Amino acid sequence: MAEKVPPFQQIQFAFAAYIRDPDHNPPPRGPAPERMKVYRELFFNNIENFLATGFPVTKSILNQNDWFALVQGFYATHRSNTPFFAEIGEQFLDYLQNEREPDSGDPPFLLELAHYEWAELALVVAEGEVPDPSANLITDPLGQTIHLSEVAWPLAYRFPVHRIGPDQQPSEPPEQATCLVVYRDMSDTVKFLEISPVTYRLLQILEDEGSVAAAECLKRLATEIGYSSQGLAEHGAEILRALAERGVIGAS
Known part of the structure; x- marks a missing residue:
């Protein structure tokens, strides 16, 4: 018999689901809707700001609605396999390459541009040394x-x-x-x-x-x-x- 999920975890799951995708998940019972909206905006804006910093050209070539839809799709559906904030860019690239269904309005260079911007970002923190001058x-x-x-x-x-x-x-x-x-x-x-x-x-x-x-x-x-x-x-x-x-x- 499957073990019953404790009530506090049910609230946690409902809270997380709503924060990720409020259009398809009801808010958890208890917290006031205006408070949930604050949480939703804080979490989403944090991720969006990081991606905007790491992929500035990608953001600049999309209109605002398309950019936010791209970020929302990643935020709602991708399950990150790393806890490190600095690796969010790699997770976003993985989502674009392997999970997201291309949109008819996508620029034909979208994936390549995102990869190039990720490479620049990833090299900032990549392990390794520059060769000594010879x-x-x-x-x-x-x-x-x-x-x-x-x-x-x-x-x-x-x-x-x-x-x-x-x-x-x-x-x-x-x-x-x-x-x-x-x-x-x-x-x-x-x-x-x-x-x-x-x-x-x-x-x-x-x-x-x-x-x-x-x-x-x-x-x-x-x-x-x-x-x-x-x-x-x-x-x-x-x-x-x-x-x-x-x-x-x-x-x-």
């Missing part, structure tokens, strides 16, 4: 064994998410994907750098394989894209220097 990597990049920074994420999107805003909202993706690396630098500032598909592939190799000899990595890339090994090495040396100066890669 003089050898600047003077002789091809002679080093290189690795990707623990706080650098190569990302590829169909849309140019780093340029999207209220006045720039593409309806169709361009022919070439947008490749970025989002990273945290030595001053703990999160930045992004637009990179070529070849540089993105280079960072993918480092992300997948760890430390790799720079010269061998460039030879492998040249084979993949059907380019001269010597030509790519000359161009690649400058790319490695630029990435090292930003703290995106380090020398092992």
Whole structure:
């Protein structure tokens, strides 16, 4: 026989259900309606303010009703699997990607834009260190064994998410994907750098394989894209220097 839920827990469940979704759940018996409204607004506004801070561009490209509907859907239906406030952004992204039914009025880049904004937010608190500066990597990049920074994420999107805003909202993706690396630098500032598909592939190799000899990595890339090994090495040396100066890669 199922154990009966104690009366105080019944009140708690009713209270929480109403706070999450007052349009589909009756208020608990006892508290005055005006008091429940205060609780509802306090809880909801707290979540909305956090998401507005973490996803400011996403909010800016939606009208107010659509934004609040997006937040309300997350607030009412998503069951978070973390107690940490700093991880609400990841939970919101999970809701958008895996739970929410797309709306016909959604911008076609909505999920990619939200992912990009989440990445910037997540790197602020991500564990990991920026590689120590290496003089050898600047003077002789091809002679080093290189690795990707623990706080650098190569990302590829169909849309140019780093340029999207209220006045720039593409309806169709361009022919070439947008490749970025989002990273945290030595001053703990999160930045992004637009990179070529070849540089993105280079960072993918480092992300997948760890430390790799720079010269061998460039030879492998040249084979993949059907380019001269010597030509790519000359161009690649400058790319490695630029990435090292930003703290995106380090020398092992």
